[in-house]
Amino acid sequence: MSPRTLSPDNYPLPDARGRFGPYGGQFVPETLMPALAELERAYAEAKADPAFWAELDDLFRTYVGRPTPVTYARRLSKHLGGAQIYLKREDLAHSGAHKINNALGQALLVKRMGKQRIVAETGAGQHGVATATAAALLGIECVVYMGTVDMARQQPNVFRMKLLGTEVRGVDSGSKTLKDAINEAIRDWVTNVETTHYLLGSALGPHPYPMMVRDFQRVIGLEAREQMLAQAGRLPDAIVACVGGGSNAIGIFHPFLDDEGVRLIGVEAGGLGIETGMHAARFADPERSRLGVLQGVKSYVMQDEHGQIALTHSISAGLDYASVGPEHAWLRDLGRAEYTYCTDDQALEGFKLLAQLEGIIPALESAHAVGHVLDLAPTMPKDSIILVNLSGRGDKDLDTVMKALAR
Numbered sequence: 001m002s003p004r005t006l007s008p009d010n011y012p013l014p015d016a017r018g019r020f021g022p023y024g025g026q027f028v029p030e031t032l033m034p035a036l037a038e039l040e041r042a043y044a045e046a047k048a049d050p051a052f053w054a055e056l057d058d059l060f061r062t063y064v065g066r067p068t069p070v071t072y073a074r075r076l077s078k079h080l081g082g083a084q085i086y087l088k089r090e091d092l093a094h095s096g097a098h099k100i101n102n103a104l105g106q107a108l109l110v111k112r113m114g115k116q117r118i119v120a121e122t123g124a125g126q127h128g129v130a131t132a133t134a135a136a137l138l139g140i141e142c143v144v145y146m147g148t149v150d151m152a153r154q155q156p157n158v159f160r161m162k163l164l165g166t167e168v169r170g171v172d173s174g175s176k177t178l179k180d181a182i183n184e185a186i187r188d189w190v191t192n193v194e195t196t197h198y199l200l201g202s203a204l205g206p207h208p209y210p211m212m213v214r215d216f217q218r219v220i221g222l223e224a225r226e227q228m229l230a231q232a233g234r235l236p237d238a239i240v241a242c243v244g245g246g247s248n249a250i251g252i253f254h255p256f257l258d259d260e261g262v263r264l265i266g267v268e269a270g271g272l273g274i275e276t277g278m279h280a281a282r283f284a285d286p287e288r289s290r291l292g293v294l295q296g297v298k299s300y301v302m303q304d305e306h307g308q309i310a311l312t313h314s315i316s317a318g319l320d321y322a323s324v325g326p327e328h329a330w331l332r333d334l335g336r337a338e339y340t341y342c343t344d345d346q347a348l349e350g351f352k353l354l355a356q357l358e359g360i361i362p363a364l365e366s367a368h369a370v371g372h373v374l375d376l377a378p379t380m381p382k383d384s385i386i387l388v389n390l391s392g393r394g395d396k397d398l399d400t401v402m403k404a405l406a407r
Helices: 030-047 050-064 074-080 099-113 126-138 148-153 155-163 178-191 209-231 247-256 326-334 344-358 364-379 395-406
Strands: 070-072 084-089 117-122 141-147 167-171 196-198 238-242 263-271 289-294 297-302 337-343 385-390
Touching: 030 099, 030 178, 030 209, 050 099, 070 209, 074 084, 074 344, 074 364, 084 209, 099 126, 099 196, 099 209, 099 247, 117 126, 117 178, 126 141, 126 155, 141 148, 141 178, 148 155, 148 167, 155 167, 155 395, 167 178, 178 196, 209 247, 209 326, 209 385, 238 247, 238 364, 247 263, 247 326, 247 385, 263 344, 263 364, 297 326, 326 337, 337 344, 337 364, 344 364, 344 395, 364 385, 364 395
Parallel strands: 084 385, 117 141, 117 196, 141 167, 238 263, 238 385, 263 337
Antiparallel strands: 070 084, 289 297
């Protein structure tokens, strides 16, 4: 991927206020506005600098192992008896997931801004590992906040972060998951804003984060477009990706937005079922998911009857979040992307089938996309194509899956 191709084009969104239609913006304490203004300037300069993208492209090729391949899932396709299924293999990127793309991009910005310290949040641990990896590579001090519930179910990633020289701080407030980890990371950032950059991991948060994370993750879709044309001779009929905050999905969706014949399907966490209230499917539950502001950005937010942030549930730590990225909300309003959900049980079925039929153990996040494809593929003609963004690998989730299957 050449630096010219990797560098994002001049897209019209977000606008100058960081809005995607009615979503997005900057809803932060006054003390953080100078830091956001500094970040906007630094990213605008970097975005226009071919040398920045050349350096990132070199790291992608020589360190991350990009381009990640597209794999034809022959046995899974035959088993389901419908569409032909291809997998974009972000699980093969260094550190085990797509998160490294954004972590390296922001870490290069940290060096460019002259900051000495990074703070980050993590749920499933993959963003924390990616951030710790980038910090170790570039020699930057790093602190990662993680809910204690997530720490208990993601012990391998906790150990990996510590091994990489990062300090992992457990968060024991609220639901003790991703939302609370983000709160603590923002508090740290407010306190140490002169020396510290908040390396946000998803297409969330105040502007310019949703735009910036999207731009760094667009490499997934740019590669996939070239690879599908080379391997299948055409673009896919549908692209399916899991959606928590939405970084892997927006990364693969974005280069296909102008291709109206390509369906873009985001899969949220259906948890124990929408009717139970124990889920994180923001678009599927209009009674509890309403327009609101959470952690610096306006989007759909799971709320209780008093407008307080509702507890969410997913077997996947990375999808267990009360809000969704503003660009996803806007794409849904426009009708360009569609959003559905996959329950814990359906995700486990996708997890097992991909392992047994293709020898690939996916992250539980990615297994939600696979779980939806189990229902979708049989409804499509055999000459149609589905491309699944396999956003991460599943070794981090084996303990969770073992316990779930034992039950």
